[in-house]
Amino acid sequence: MQDGSVNDLLQASKIQDWDPSAMLNNLSFLGQKIHQLQDLVYLIIGRKGQVLGRPDELLVQQQQLVTADLTSIIVQLISTAGSLLPSVKQTLSAATTSLGQCGEFGGVVFPSSAQGLNDGVQPQNAGGSKVSELPNSVDITSNNGNEQSNHIIEEHELKDEEDAEEGENLLPGTYEILQLEKEEILAPHTHFCTICGKGFKRDANLRMHMRGHGDEYKTPGALAKPTKESSSEPTIIKRYSCPYAGCKRNKDHKKFQPLKTILCVKNHYKRTHCDKSYICSRCNTKKFSVIADLKTHEKHCGKDKWLCSCGTTFSRKDKLFGHITLFQGHTPAIPSDEIKAAPAGTSDGATNKVGSVNFNLSYVSSESEVQSSSMDIKGGIDDAVGYFSPLSFDTCNFGGFHEFPRPPFDDSESSFAFLLSRSCNYSQKSGEE
């Protein structure tokens, strides 16, 4: 039983439904395997410590070896567990990683409900378990045909490409690393005509171009999109490295994070290692190295600028307020052009028109000193008292006006003349200024 292959185990599980003695056997088998697994993990730790300093091909090879060993043990564990609990079999595929991790603790505890198990394990899977060769284990544990398993593999890969971005956790060595040269990355075209040498951005455009070079390129086969041959055989995942030494995206970096597609490489290289040559024509401040970024920015540039006193801009008000909440002392900035416009537009205009006193000088801008403004005012206004006195009906000129006991009605004519003359003066003044 110990040497029994996975197939035997599977057979057994198929024939007998649930047998206590068989279960005991299986459990002891599991125990042994777990110990083996434990040893292997120790081995990995030991090796990592040894080769930490020199990252070379040897390390990669060793790692690959360890991974392969691990995988086989896990596969056996899974199948054993599957025979123990036949009802859980169908959902075991999802539990593989958990088994792999729990191996050390010498036992596997399954939740009573299969659904619960599934739910509980999947996040761990996504969160990046150490085991990358998931497809294989699925292949064996599920008692289905190869074709279906492959289907699952493909799905999984697709999901990987869509979901995983920054935090993609592929084990080193489980994928092929490609590194394009700087010139290649920055080349405007990536598809070149083998006959005339003309470059194209897209392969489809190249194929369309090729039609001009002869009838053989016009066949439906030549024009069709080249199909992926890799669908049947397991593909090696391709990842890209940035050629810039010291970059986190460079394969020699300690915490290397590979780039997923050529487009990612191009955008990454331009954004991070190239000059930002595209300047927004609206704000003349924001610079971009990828033209698509410029276009995205230009869509939003100028409308609803939410500016913080620290200079950071936000497209949305709530984002600005969130920022202000977070940072001590930051306040929303009021656009400067408004500040410049207001005094000139309203106040100065008004004072000039009223023409009473030239106190437009007293509208000091926020920057200037109080002292300087006082100088201005002294120049502008002859008499502060005159300024404070009731407008145009000067108390000094018409002292009699204010003495209550004096019956004023007898000479209303003259006082009105005064009023008229003053008001005429008024309109002349306002006309002049």
Add this chain to the structure above:
Amino acid sequence: MLSFQSSKNVLSLAEDLLFRIYELLAAESDRKSFRLVCREFRRIDSLTRRHLRVIRIEFLPILLRKYPRLQSLDLSACPRIDDGVVSLLLTRVGRGSNSPSLGHWAWGLKSLVLSRATGLRFSGLEMLTRACPCLESVDVSYCCGFGDREAAALSSAVGLRELNMDKCLQLTDVGLAKIAVGCSKLEKLSLKWCMEITDLGIDLLCKKCVDLKYLDVSYLKVTNESLHSIASLLKLEVLGLMACPLIDDVGLQFIERGCPSLKVIDVSRCEGVSSSGLIYVVRGHRNLLELNAGYCLSELSTALLHQMKNLNHLEVIRIDGARISETSFQVISANCKSLVEIGLSKCVGVTNMGIMRLVSACINLRVLNLTCCHSITDTAISAIAYSCRSLVCLKVESCNMITEKGLCQLGSFCLLLEEIDLTDCCGVNDKGLEYLSRCSELSCLKLGLCTNISNKGLSYIGSNCLKIHELDLYRCTGIGDDGLEALSNGCKKLRKLNLSYCNAVSDRGLAYIGRLEELSDLEMRALHKITGVGLEAVAVGCKKLADLDMKHCEKVGDSGFWALAYYSKNLRQINLSYCGISDMALCMVMGNLSRLQEAKLVHLSNSTVEGVELALRACCARIKKVKLFAPLRFMLSSEILEILHARGCIIRWD
């Protein structure tokens, strides 16, 4: 000889004793008398004075020099305050000056009232906040030009604790954020009618100003999100949510769990709030002192009543407009024993029995509002009078069944009564007023539409209620000149008087009015008998007149308006609509009255377009609000309209 000695004695008092005497003078008029005694007394006054309310801006520089130790300056009555004035005050009168005697008036200033200073912009505010480092309280309410830049200028007053920004219509979340970040010590903030403020601004405010004790967001379009933020304020005691249309019971649930110090809440006129929302509030805050829930409850439900049993400290409750049952009164009076004020205006179901149950236990009641509770009679009033001996204010407008019997009880027991509103109570007659006049503390009496009272009734008031300062005789057609004579003989402290549509009043009556030196507010619409002679008497006599409404006084001729222009220097608001004022007189009134802020000039039969234009030119620097005949919009020169607009004057076209 004797008088000489006594005066010598007073003058020889030590300075500190004089200070102590001065501090005991509460009334402004007494202080005025004090400082007029001699130079030394005036010096005491100028050194002791902390608060100054300036009525005419032209005296401001002198006053600021005179009172170097001001802590509180109220400029709300100076419409002309603007950036230029501020600059002058700070540079010529302030610390920028070379002369030491000009003093540092701004240095010690703690409180500044700039309400309605529409001419003040950010540069002026910036100068002010920079010059006043101790500023703790600022009132910029009704400054319609106050926006984000002004808020930014104000936010440099880091010590600010109280800020009133009511009706600063241009203030947005950005300005509020400036204030919230700059003035983090803020304890009291009022944002009524700042319509641009949203949840974002309130949220930021609640995160930055955690010391807030008083927050008023009435009339804002804020949602439950804001209540969620507000609930985190640990020190909040007073929360005003009046007429916030977007908040509802869900939001009040946040309040139930938050604001542990809440004492006062106002959710009146909140359309979305129902009694279940109030249950949340009441359940979460057993120590509530004041609950304002007018016009948001359709009914005082039993569930809410059940929760209210726990509000043992409740002092004020207002549930205007709700349906209320007799048993509810029982529950309230049995549990809320410390109630001081109850508002039941326009409540349905208020009966004599209900009121009797209520007052049986709430004997500390001081304010009771029963406006439009039509079914109450003298029985209820008697019960109130008998139980609530410390009643100060009673409002029974439109309670038609009240007669002299009820007033007799009030006059017998409620001797502390200061304010009573008997508007539209046609059961009130001269006999009733005689009983009521026993309440000698009465200061505010509203008798509008009481057509059964005559001069005789008013004479009782005039001879007994000497402390009256507000009297409303709107459409009391039985009142004539003799009544006013009695009034003017006794009620010397009268400040506010409404004589509109008292048709019998003639020039002789107005001559009596002219004897009321304290009168500041006179409404006398449609007095068809009065002429220029009467108006002249008022203008000459009532020197403090600030608000005059004489719409439809068609017989008043130019001589009256001339007098007004010469004598009523303190006039701030005037309504001359439908008056026969001539161009000349209009120009004089508008130009010569240097305090005038608001004028209603509709349908002036004897005035021309040119006259109005000239009048507007004469007052354009200070006028803040003017109502004009709509067709004039296209007849007046665009120049004057622009000037008015630029000066922050609001024009209403009618």
